[in-house]
Amino acid sequence: MTEKTRILIIDDDEHGRQVMELLLGKTGFATLSAANGADGIRFVREAKADLVLVDLFLPDRNGIDILREIRQVSPELEVVVITGHASAETAVQAMKEGAFDYITKPVNFEELKIIIAKAIEKKRLLLENVYLRKQLEERFQFKSIIGVSPAMQRVFERMQRIIKTDSTVLILGESGTGKELVAKAIHYNGSRKGHAFVAVNCGAIPEALLESELFGHTRGAFTGAVRDKIGKFEAANHGTIFLDEIGTMPMHLQSKLLRVLQEQEVERVGSTRPVKLNVRVISATNTDLEEEVRKGCFREDLYYRLNVIPLQLPPMRERKEDLLPLSSYFLDKFCHLMGRPLMTLSKPALDALERYRWPGNVRELENVVERLVALTEQDHILPDDLPVEITEIECSSKGLCLDLSPDGIDLPAAIEEIERKLIIKALENCGGVKARAAKMLGLNRTTLVEKMKRLSVA
């Protein structure tokens, strides 16, 4: 059962108070009452009430003063004012001081019930909002960014410093390394968290629309502009704008963007009236912007404007230490979402994950784990449950891995993988008879069994 809403009645008229208590009690509210302002304020300080009804004419204090004091002690508490004499002036003053509404004596109880219901609804919405915002903030707390590797520790240290400033940040990193997640964490942990975080993917919006998307337009500015539209910059005012894939921004818009950043004001397309802005800019790219500048595809002055504080996110292959905590985090997430018991990774499966190069970085890992949770029968994940692209090391037709990527390879791991593959193949060809498979591989049976154990061949 939900708790009853507690209504505090502050009124010196004893008879009026009792009638009100009786009627409100019948409607299902809990009431408490005070005959003077001092007692009333005490109840408010003790957080005894969810809503206050206060008579503006009390023996000890001026009702407006009491209203002010209640608002000071407990700003979220709604106050409904009761005025004895139908004085419009005091009612107006009460509303100015933040009263939720007013009602005149003699009190029409039906009218009062409607006012109370509205006040309760407002409070409920407010609480819900606070709750939702808190949830959002938690989602983007640093602790929701997983990383134990030295490379990620350095990122966290830098983020700690960044959230104390209001500077422009450029996040660099390959696809799927967590650029957007980090941008949100910077916003939701900084001083602008009470305002909007507006993300624009510059690469996903057709060039013809990007300008009005970013800066807005006035009605009639171009064919199809049937009404005024505010742009993302204005929507992000007092908050943060996240310009994702900034490297794809066309040249003519780069100059316009530079002007907006320099002047801190924006002009809607079709208008000449500038709008003042106070926006933090965080941009992100997975392209080498310096190279783009050298090639003449990105304005150098804009690059320096955006790159006040660079933040480089390391690719997955340079933070293998994070594979286990990240996998566990995603296993937990998807098992929970799909309502199944928590799954675990076997050591050989983890080894295979660590050997893989993860071109799609954290996003790829997240997708792989989601697929595992959806498709794997048992709760303990074995290497054979993993997608082939992860367990297979690129092999030439002769079965040997001869591709040496510029980042190098882990030779012992590559050799182990080839051993594993050939053993499985031999066993398959021999119908699982180990002695015959051993002969096929030029090994004795004991060596084969040992290798099978070490390489987790079932």
Ligand SMILES: Nc1ncnc2c1ncn2[C@@H]1O[C@H](COP(=O)(O)OP(=O)(O)OP(=O)(O)O)[C@@H](O)[C@H]1O
């Ligand atoms: N360190 C991390 N901890 C937990 N989740 C992460 C981490 N890094 C990334 N993710 C998750 O991986 C996914 C991809 O991250 P995000 O979208 O931030 O990457 P991105 O760098 O913006 O990628 P792209 O360049 O493709 O846009 C998201 O679901 C994000 O929540």
Ligand SMILES: [Mg+2]
């Ligand atoms: Mg992104």
